[in-house]
Amino acid sequence: NLKPFPQTFLWGASTSAYQVEGANLIDGKGPSCQDVKQVPEGTSDLTVCADHYHRYKEDIALMAEMGFKAYRFSISWSRILPEGTGDVNPKGIEFYNNLINECLSHNIQPIITMFHFDMPAKLDERGSWSNRESVDWFVNFARILFENYGDRVKYWLTINEQNVLTLSGPVIGTLHIPEGCTNELKEIYQQNHHMLVAQAKAMALCHELLPDAKIGPAPNISLVYPASCKPEDVQAAQNFNALRNWLYLDMSVYGVYNNLVWAYLEEHDACPEFMPGDEEALKSGHPDFIGFNYYNTATVAASDGTEISDVHADQQNAQGIAGLYRAFRNPNLPKTEFGWEIDPMGFRATIREMYSRYRLPMIVTENGLGAYDKLTEDGKVHDSYRIKYLRDHIEQVQLAITDGCEMLGYCPWSALDLISTHEGMVKRYGFIYVDRDEFDLKTLDRYRKDSFYWYKKVIASNGSD
Template sequence: MMILHGAAIGTVNGSAAEVQKILYQQNHHMLIAQALTMKLLHKMVADAKIGPAPNISYVYPKTCKPEDILAMQNFSAIRNWLYLDMAVYGRYNTVAWNFMEKTGITPTIEAGDMEALKDAKPDFIAFNYYATATVADGSAIFEDDESGDQQISIGMKGFYAGSKNEHLQKTQFGWEVDPEGFRITLREIYDRYHLPLIVTENGLGAYDEVNENGEIIDDYRIEYLQKHIMQAKLAIDDGVELLGYCPWSAIDLISTHQGFVKRYGFIYVNRTEDDLKDMKRLKKKSFYWYKKVIASNGEDLTNNK
């Protein structure tokens, strides 16, 4: 759950302002549906547990300049707290609402909407994490760019400008890799909302290849997951109540932005973007590694290369 760039996901057409207004209106309806669902489940099953599941990325300022700090706060509100403040507190985040007002994209709020949103009481927060984001002062942006994807920040004039983080490595698809940022994100969410957390997605998309022996040796995926699980353990030591961790994903599937060439799974599917081939399933090296991780309840993270 988050507002993606309209051009990137191909759901709406029009000017940037028109696209954003439609997306934020759709998001308002989605948040109401989420609130009503949480309330209904609690009514139907007294001891049921339910919560939101947005994509969350901690946001760094590019430098310690006050303008960059403000940009970080702006993007954090738009990128993260808009969705969680609504789910937990039943209200729009102040900075995010100010952004929508200044850009003319506030959603139409009907009678009863806010009352419905305030009635939802989540039992936990689930979230997807892939990487952090870094932003700088947005006053220098001349044209807004809506061609990014969920992990690549572009910018919004007057609010923030997406920036690279020279301290982080990148995946083959340009996403920054930040295991320590995972710990930071866990701590930030837990400190803001004081609800148990569940990680619903965390993984590495890559160009996996089958070698001459019919194997997929994806040590890079194992290393990525090793580091993130270790940081999750440290977050628990910090006092974060983490109920569960779910890697993404069990099997190769279609990526929102890069199609089938970007593989996430522990299990390889023998097909290409345009050719289904025989759809044979092949267990990658990471499959056997994660099987061991599960059996040891996360204690054994070693990789025998």
């Protein structure tokens, strides 16, 4: 007997500013680290993306047509503060005011991510998260957002996929290691610590300024399986679960470092330095819910002392870590066209595990299938593979609800086609097709994919389609 989705369930979808907006140096916006980095060969730059900046009204109308209750998007830090700190760009404030108001006029709740991989380039030059001042930079930015939009925005997310930034930062093109650094692991976990303190302070500030708002983190959480039932493989899975998942949630929920991770860092002389007040700050920021992205599970085996793995490292599944675990391809799972494993049952398992550890309601902030979609001559996109992927995952959310887990919403990636983190425009995720190629901008017209009509029915029936 399945339990129904709650009546207030937030059906919607997600995007991020640097991947969808375009207008990357327009109306006073400063460049972000994404705008100044070298894009992977053969992929588009970020000047136009899906041109959401100019077409947001049309896009929100299409989301409303699907029946969205929520739209998760991020705010570009350097559109609000071109230099990251200092003067505010009024045009930037205005753009997000318009976007928020447009959502609300269609009864769509904005769910705002404050940081999604796009550090202002000026702050990047100053060391980005390696600079201890990054904590203050972020809290200042958060305050500006709360003050400007807090009267209308109820749901806030702090940092998108902080764990992925820490584990695979270079793939995303963000975290950097200062020249001459002698202990890379320590440097990375020091940057991670700065993000953790910044996040905790932002959550505390949100509760102080906006008592009715709800705020949470948005890591990428997926259960790590052992490659076999050998006890050493099970232990390797525990290790990677701690490093990949629980570090972030133990910290945001309880304000403490996961003991397995701390022991690992101690062993490598890589524990982050605490500044006076950090311990209190970390304990002061409590999330109201857990936002999390889920694409697939990971599978690991015991380390054989090398880092060799049979998994190509991307932002979902990092390379193995010598002494800790070896990454494995799960032979039981099908893969997408881009080689990502597909594991709907793992979604339920992940939700169950999270709920029993943290007992907080959850919002799925990303989930989805990237594919080479084709627009037919009569303007259709037959993406039955996406419908299957999403249907299978939604089914597992309902099973998790039936297990007693508290779910607040589901916002798959992505509302409309946008630029992938490192595969350009060819890897599409949207319900809405955007007519452009990698370098040819074509019409940028919007088309409803088959998944658009399907998702509309899912929402109309509150998940029972």
